[in-house]
Amino acid sequence: MSKILFSHSYYYKLDPKQWKNKMPFPPLGTLYAASLLRKKGFEVDLFDTNLLDSPKTIIPILEKTKPEYLVIYDDGFNYLTKMCLTTMREACFEMIQIGKQHNCIVIVSSSDSTDHYAEYLEKGADYIIQGEGEITLSELIKAIENKESIANVNGIAFQNKAEIQINKPRAVLQNLDELPLPAWDLINSNSYKELWKQSKQEFTINLATTRGCPYKCNWCAKPIYGNRYNAHSPEYIVNEIEYLQKEFGVKRFWMCDDIFGLKPNWVQEFNLELKKKNIKIKYFIQSRVDLLLKEDTIDALAESGLEEVWVGAESASQKILDAMDKGTKVEEIYQATRLLKEKNIKVAFFLQFGYLTENQSDIQKTIQMVKELLPDNIGISVSYPLPGTKFYEKVKDDLKLKANWKDSDDLDMMFQGTYSSNYYRKLQRFVHKEYRKSQGIYNLKQLFQSKPSVMKLKSIVKLGYYVPSAYLDKLSLKKLIELN
Numbered sequence: 001m002s003k004i005l006f007s008h009s010y011y012y013k014l015d016p017k018q019w020k021n022k023m024p025f026p027p028l029g030t031l032y033a034a035s036l037l038r039k040k041g042f043e044v045d046l047f048d049t050n051l052l053d054s055p056k057t058i059i060p061i062l063e064k065t066k067p068e069y070l071v072i073y074d075d076g077f078n079y080l081t082k083m084c085l086t087t088m089r090e091a092c093f094e095m096i097q098i099g100k101q102h103n104c105i106v107i108v109s110s111s112d113s114t115d116h117y118a119e120y121l122e123k124g125a126d127y128i129i130q131g132e133g134e135i136t137l138s139e140l141i142k143a144i145e146n147k148e149s150i151a152n153v154n155g156i157a158f159q160n161k162a163e164i165q166i167n168k169p170r171a172v173l174q175n176l177d178e179l180p181l182p183a184w185d186l187i188n189s190n191s192y193k194e195l196w197k198q199s200k201q202e203f204t205i206n207l208a209t210t211r212g213c214p215y216k217c218n219w220c221a222k223p224i225y226g227n228r229y230n231a232h233s234p235e236y237i238v239n240e241i242e243y244l245q246k247e248f249g250v251k252r253f254w255m256c257d258d259i260f261g262l263k264p265n266w267v268q269e270f271n272l273e274l275k276k277k278n279i280k281i282k283y284f285i286q287s288r289v290d291l292l293l294k295e296d297t298i299d300a301l302a303e304s305g306l307e308e309v310w311v312g313a314e315s316a317s318q319k320i321l322d323a324m325d326k327g328t329k330v331e332e333i334y335q336a337t338r339l340l341k342e343k344n345i346k347v348a349f350f351l352q353f354g355y356l357t358e359n360q361s362d363i364q365k366t367i368q369m370v371k372e373l374l375p376d377n378i379g380i381s382v383s384y385p386l387p388g389t390k391f392y393e394k395v396k397d398d399l400k401l402k403a404n405w406k407d408s409d410d411l412d413m414m415f416q417g418t419y420s421s422n423y424y425r426k427l428q429r430f431v432h433k434e435y436r437k438s439q440g441i442y443n444l445k446q447l448f449q450s451k452p453s454v455m456k457l458k459s460i461v462k463l464g465y466y467v468p469s470a471y472l473d474k475l476s477l478k479k480l481i482e483l484n
Contacts, residue, residue: 002145003043005067006034006186008074009092009110010081013053017409018080022199024050024192025206025254029075029133029224031182033109036134037141039180046186051195055094062102069141070099072125073133074110076224077208077256084112084386086404093123100124105144109133114223115387117157118164128157132211132225134179136170172225176211176232181240189248202282204252205244209237209266213258215288217312218325219355221386231263234270241274241281252307253283260285267297271304284308284346289336290328298339308346308376311336316369317362320355325390330369337373348377351431354417354424355383356394360481367431371438378435380428382411423480430477433470440466 008027012019027048038044047061062070072095074081081088089112099106109129113120117128127150129136136155143150150156155170173179196203209232212225244250261267274281282305289311292298301309313333315321321328333349340347351366370378385392385399395415402414411428413421440463443456452460 001042002069002141003045003065003067004034004037004069004071004141005045005047005061005065005104006030006037006071006073007047007058007095008049008081009055009072009088009095010074010078011049011052011054011088011091013051014087014091015080015085015407015409017407022195023201023204024195025075025078025204025256026050026184026187026192027073027075028077028182028206028208028256030073031184031186032179033071033073033134033137034186035180035183036138038183040138040142042141044183044186046183048187049091051191055091055098058095058098059102062098062104066102067104070095070102070104070106071137072096072099072106072108072110073129073137074112076109076111076133077206079256080408082111082221082223082386083384083408084115084404085408085410086406088112089116089404092120096120096124107137107140109137111221111223115221117166121157121159121164126158129155130157130166131155131170131223132172135173172212172228172230174230176230177236181243184244184247202252203250204254205248205250206254206256207237207240208232208256209260209270210257210262214262215259215327216325217327218390219352219383219385221388221392223388229259229262231266234266234273237270238273238277238279241279242277245279245281251281253281255283255285258286259291260287261297261301262291267300267304271300274304281305282307284310286310286312288312288328289332292336292340293332298343298345302343302345306345308348309340310348310350310377310379313349313369314352315355315358315362316365317358320358320362323357324352324355330365333369334373337375346376347373348379349373349375351378351380353380353382353427354413354419356391356417358418363427367434370431370435374435374438374442378432380431382413382424382428383415383417385415419484420480423477423484426473426477426480430470430473433466433473437463437466437470 008030012024034044034046047058072092096106106125107127108120108125113128114130120128139153143153154168157166193203211230212228214227214229284307287309316330318330337347385395398415411425413424440459444460
């Protein structure tokens with residue numbers, strides 16, 4: 001059978017903010033695809049770009065292995081690939097050209113190529129997979145190998161003489177357990193472990209228990225798995241955990257689902273499966289505040305080893321949440337946060353500034369919520385329009401000079417919002433400082449009630465920086481508002 005070299009187009013080193021964090025995750029989506037094609041009898045290998053710094057590093061591998069196919073298959077579970085960053089797009093274009101120079105049939109599967117297939121075909125890609133890719137890739141390569149027509153292969157775009165042909169869309173896979181476990185053996189786990197040591201965080205592996213999201217937040221793009229929601233069985237995931245513990249000695253996991261545990265009773269069954277095999281883990285997830293408030297969900301999560309939840313709080317303005325079609329209430333953010341803390345589960349907020357119609361009242365409500373609830377962490381972004389979303393349709397006429405961020409720390413307002421990009425970049429730094437300042441003040445008040453940890457003592461000491469720095473940022477923001 002033919003050789004297939006799998007790769008992907010995300011390079012942590014080309015995204016300074018993410019590389020600084022030193023917490024990389026293997027390309028899970030790529031490993032799923034490689035595993036399925038290996039099961040079909042193909043000889044597969046992986047060129048993992050995550051920890052490299054240039055597409056040119058693939059050249060020696062292509063010269064040595066001479067694969068018939070170069071499959072650039074991005075990890076659709078990694079939110080960074082959904083952002084369609086221009087740095088990574090350019091890296092992919094270069095990989096395509098290198099692949100063609102080495103006589104490969106080049107196949108690309110990614111969020112960005114799904115949205116911008118014409119650009120990728122123009123750069124030399126032979127086929128673009130649109131949407132969920134494993135079954136499509138398998139059928140496509142089988143058709144090429146057997147010299148059959150590819151007209152009936154759903155889910156691809158390709159150059160057909162002078163025109164681009166787009167075949168029928170691929171229906172999403174409903175029984176995810178049909179897929180073999182990801183080809184974890186293809187990654188160099190030690191290289192990941194070494195970087196995690198530098199972060200001073202426990203080595204963590206990423207798992208996906210589901211695909212898709214049924215909610216309709218109007219700024220959230222879903223080019224790969226769509227609005228459908230399908231789940232692996234708890235047994236499948238626990239078997240994967242068992243394998244990873246045995247092979248890599250990993251005990252902590254990032255459940256990278258868009259929404260973890262949405263299927264009724266899934267979390268409870270997952271907890272029972274772990275107990276059945278006497279497996280102890282620690283993990284963290286993404287979820288929604290309304291889901292966390294369902295009966296006994298938090299109890300089951302805590303019992304199964306949950307350490308931290310990242311929730312899409314977004315804003316403390318109900319006006320903004322409603323404009324986003326978020327489907328949650330501000331009071332649910334408060335309630336879920338307090339319940340999680342009672343169970344000693346850390347809670348972290350995703351926050352988003354810059355949405356249409358946002359004003360100072362909305363911004364101040366969000367800052368006040370952070371100071372009141374004191375989550376264990378926050379991640380701040382500004383509204384980012386991506387193709388296929390209602391939000392994109394509202395602002396697309398503004399996206400003439402720039403339609404994608406360069407890297408994940410770009411934070412450019414590419415549409416006409418309430419304030420300028422400079423304002424929102426300064427606001428992001430200010431909110432982080434106000435948050436750290438509030439943490440320090442809280443820990444200072446608690447100083448004589450219990451023995452403080454080293455981390456809490458550090459937060460108190462750092463008040464000497466955050467108090468004056470936040471004040472200066474506040475003055476700068478006021479000037480930017482006046483200049484707006």
